[in-house]
Amino acid sequence: MTSLYLSRARLRRDSQALAALSSLLLPHDASAQIKSGHHLIWALFGDTPERNRDFLWRQEEPGNFYILSERPPADPHGLFEIDEPRPFEPNLRPGDQLEFRLRANATISRHLPGQKRGKRHDVVMDALHHIPGKQPSESGQSTLRAEARLALVQDAGAAWLTRQAQERGFSLPVPPRVDSYDTVVIPRTSQQKPATFGVMEFEGILTVTDPELFLASLRNGFGRAKSFGCGLMLIRRAW
Numbered sequence: 001m002t003s004l005y006l007s008r009a010r011l012r013r014d015s016q017a018l019a020a021l022s023s024l025l026l027p028h029d030a031s032a033q034i035k036s037g038h039h040l041i042w043a044l045f046g047d048t049p050e051r052n053r054d055f056l057w058r059q060e061e062p063g064n065f066y067i068l069s070e071r072p073p074a075d076p077h078g079l080f081e082i083d084e085p086r087p088f089e090p091n092l093r094p095g096d097q098l099e100f101r102l103r104a105n106a107t108i109s110r111h112l113p114g115q116k117r118g119k120r121h122d123v124v125m126d127a128l129h130h131i132p133g134k135q136p137s138e139s140g141q142s143t144l145r146a147e148a149r150l151a152l153v154q155d156a157g158a159a160w161l162t163r164q165a166q167e168r169g170f171s172l173p174v175p176p177r178v179d180s181y182d183t184v185v186i187p188r189t190s191q192q193k194p195a196t197f198g199v200m201e202f203e204g205i206l207t208v209t210d211p212e213l214f215l216a217s218l219r220n221g222f223g224r225a226k227s228f229g230c231g232l233m234l235i236r237r238a239w
Helices: 016-020 031-047 123-128 142-169 209-218
Strands: 005-011 057-062 064-070 080-082 097-104 107-110 119-122 177-186 194-208 235-237
Touching: 005 031, 005 119, 005 142, 031 057, 031 064, 031 080, 057 142, 097 123, 107 123, 119 123, 123 194, 142 209, 209 235
Parallel strands: none
Antiparallel strands: 005 064, 005 080, 057 064, 097 194, 097 235, 107 119, 177 194
16 A cells, blocks of 8 residues: 555744735635645645645644645645654554544435436535425425424435445444534636535544555545545544
């Protein structure tokens, strides 16, 4: 298996030059933070224009990132304080239990008549589609939709991660907790529509069933929108 490195990088704030750019590098808007993080982390790995992404990342707090990569990050511009990258080589066996955290864009593919390829849908939006929303009337259905959304986030997220587990070398002894669900909108050029996707925060305990497959899954990440800080699962021993 390709070597992996786990790194922690913090955006430097000890120079006047970076302080002057703080509003651009650390915007207040959550979607803008994700777009900024996308460019900042690429700066650590984009040594050539042809380079494909070989890393996953997540932002813990503004300017503070965890990175799992096939190469140690390089910081030619001096933007970051980077802890010494540690080889990521967990020694796992079937039956090992791990605590995990995962930020993921969870989707499901739906096939329509006459289409060869399925279309991807956010799992929460897909589930909400089947709940009637309220028209401006006294039917009360909009209240049902708002209340049902909270339960659907948990149920749809847990169902998605359970499906992932069946194919990724682990099982879930108890349903995972979905701590939050947010919609992210990333602006693009004037000729392109914004990138819009849902982001779920999972926490829980998993049981390793196939160590080799599970480690490969950690390397590849979970779900979509990996360029935008999704897909990296952080793990530690549960006991």
